[in-house]
Amino acid sequence: MKELSYFRETRKDSTLLYDGKVLHVYKDTINLPNGKTGMREYCRHGGAVAVVPLTREGKVVCVRQYRYALGRVTLEIPAGKLDHPGEDHTEAALRELHEETGYRTPALTPIGELATSPAILTEIIYMYLAENLEPGETDPDDDEFLELVEIPLEELVGMILAGEIQDSKTQAAVLKVYLMKQREQEAGR
Known part of the structure; x- marks a missing residue:
């Protein structure tokens, strides 16, 4: 080396x-x-956070929204930028989860960091898994227009593998959660 x-x-x-x-x-x-x-x-x-909200029924709560830079509607996991330098990543993730989906969770599991385009961008996305979700009312930012979509985890993985989900944070975080859940099942056998 x-x-x-x-x-x-x-x-x-x-x-x-x-x-x-x-x-x-x-x-x-x-x-x-x-x-x-x-x-x-x-x-x-300044960085961002992303959350894979996994319901007790094994569905991922996704958001459908228009992305101006791409000129189309995308399907993604809830995410958002850090509001200020030094903002606690976990608090930011809890905020984004609630704002975009209405859900709250007693705890988040960190699942890694994603450098979205390291050759040209310093952004790091801090990714989390949210379970034991409690429903509530959404509180999106004034410039966010979202539709919530619940998709079974395995089906969402299939959509990623079929090329239907282009968002890199969604791909990385969902595939990580899927592998984590597979390992949990194997360890339980």
Whole structure:
């Protein structure tokens, strides 16, 4: 295995190209490991959370919504950005679960972190499993228009494998939960 220094790139200078509400676009000049100079363009993002709400009946509570950047309706698990730097990830996940689905849970199980596009984006999505769900009223943001859809976990996995779900966080989180549940069943035999 190669040493970390073989891969390391260091920033020589950085230029902020765009300073938005959610994204900050940079163009950096970097020193490459071979001694040459290179350039990297990337976006800084404060991070996000995603939740796989799994009902007692084994269904995943998904949200159907229009995604402007894609120009179409998508089917996804509940998710949202961290509201401020340093926000507790678990609290953010509980908030998003309630806002988008109305459900509450006494506890979340962390299932991993997802770097959505590590070549050009600093965003990390903190993923959770929510079980023992208690229903309630949704409280979406003013700019969110959502439809709740409950899909059996195994059926949702089939949709992912068939290419019907393109959202990366939904794919990663749902497949992780499916494998976790499979292992739990195997261990119980």
